[in-house]
Amino acid sequence: MAVSVDEAVSTGSARDHTPPARRLGGRGRSVLEVALLTVLAVVMLFPVLWMIETSIKENRDVYAIPAKFFDFTITLDHYKDVFVAPDGGRSALSVSFLNSVVVAGVSTVLATVLGVPAAWAYSRFAVKAKKDQLFFILSTRFMPPVVVVIPIFLMYRQVGLIDNKLGLILIYAAFNVPFTIWMMKGFVDEVPAEYEDAAMLDGYTRLQAFRRFTLPLLVPGIAATAVFALIFSWNEFVFATFLTSSDSVRTAPPAIAGLIGGTTTDWGLVAASSVVFALPVLVFAYLVRKHLIAGVTLGAVRR
């Protein structure tokens, strides 16, 4: 089919930037590709849409057979159930959301405070066996959580950190420090070391030069890195489920997973709490979309 349909294609809205070589397929092929992309996008997004839909359905519509796609009654009861307990007080789920905010927030601050200076030092100074150190740091991040959680559990049992927010904060910080160092090292590398050298010629100490000149330039990078650390801690499940048990300490992921333990499952509630849980992540991820590749590869790949 691929014969001189270039004209036909370029009449379609401004394909001018497409190199001529790519037009050979012609309009038929282009339509096919768009159709294929649309189908794939629908398949990828359907579960998310279905989750949102389920969260605003009445219970009888949630379990309807065949499934109801459009003609259902909208209700916000499930969202109310997420935050308000049947007796009118705060629900266990809403407490777990608060716990998640505290644990993810504090562990992110800790990882950032420890990680950023280390990243700067690795970027600027001739540290002994630097490459090995950096590799070692990243390797710790690849440890299977289930394996690490066994000794951590025993360790925490000794020092009374089981079922304690501080315990979760420490382990999350330890899992985010390698990421912070790798991610931030990339950002620091992008700031010319000459700025600091110039400042030091003016009489500033190395530390002052870092604080006054490099650090302000790093702020956007630090923000992006912190957002990723926040997302990782927020989404984490394995440590949360094995190291905490009481409602007052438990974070949201095990709390939401706990909704399906009983004989019957209120899927409307599961859907609503999942939406509430996932929404901040999506908003944050959108904010750092420019750094997404570096973020999801733990700072290893950056383009």
Place this chain on the structure above:
Amino acid sequence: MSDPAPLTIDNPGQVASTAPPAPGRSRRLSDRGLAVAFISPAMLLLLAMSVFPLLWSLYLSFTDYSATRGGPANFIGFGNYTAILTSAQVHTRALTTLIYVIGAVGLQTVLGFGIAYLISRRTHGRGVLTTLFLVPMMLSPVVVGLFWRFMLDAQFGVVNSMLGSVGLGQVEWLTRQRTALISLIVVDTWQWTPFIMLIALAGLSAVPKYLYEAASIDRASEWFRFRTITLPLVWPLLLIAVMFRAIEAFRLFDLVYILTNGGPGVSTETLSFHIYKVAFLGFNTGTASAYGILMVLVVIVLTQFYLRYLNKLKEG
């Protein structure tokens, strides 16, 4: 007893106050101190929370210690290791994990690269499309697992409902041995195809346009262009993504825990999940530690490959 020289300068302020810096020797010294002061807190946290636990695991792996029974840990040499390496149960889990890793990562690679290729050929709406495709990747495995469990439910799940409406039979997705593992692979593929897509897209956009133009002047066929220009240039980066995913898939635990809980039978028990059962349901802490150490060894080898390759790519 003489005090050894301090390993770290615990108070960075100390370094700061050594102003004003005389150029030359003392500046270099203070640089060194600063590096140590800045790196050691992070290192200490890692040593305490990652290295020390692993060393403890290593110690426990040579004993018959049980976390619930308490009592002293008796040294039993390599007993735990031989037991694990010769156990048929472990072999089954290793095979399940292998099928899962190859199946899921393979599917993700093909689909992710395909989608990236299609998107890279668009000139409009690339940003929107990419953003939409990336949503599954950002979700917590808990949300993903729960939701697919609901959608794949044999009675009121929407997937069977859709199959029914086009006249196909009902499938017991999560409760049949064979389909459960397939479901696991499908769900993981759903979540992580965007990851491969994102990185492949970065690779595809980095291919210089003039190469295609040169090829089209030579009237090279589309397939030839793809094989000789696109693929060789994108492959190194794509391989990074694939290796990264393989390591992640090898460690997989939470999705199994939520979606199938290892069942039916043991058909979806991965190695990680088996370790969890040995440690937290069987309470054989010593055995589980040895099991974990073996898994860590595999992860370390895989990570070394990954990092070596990454390094080569960065330098090249």
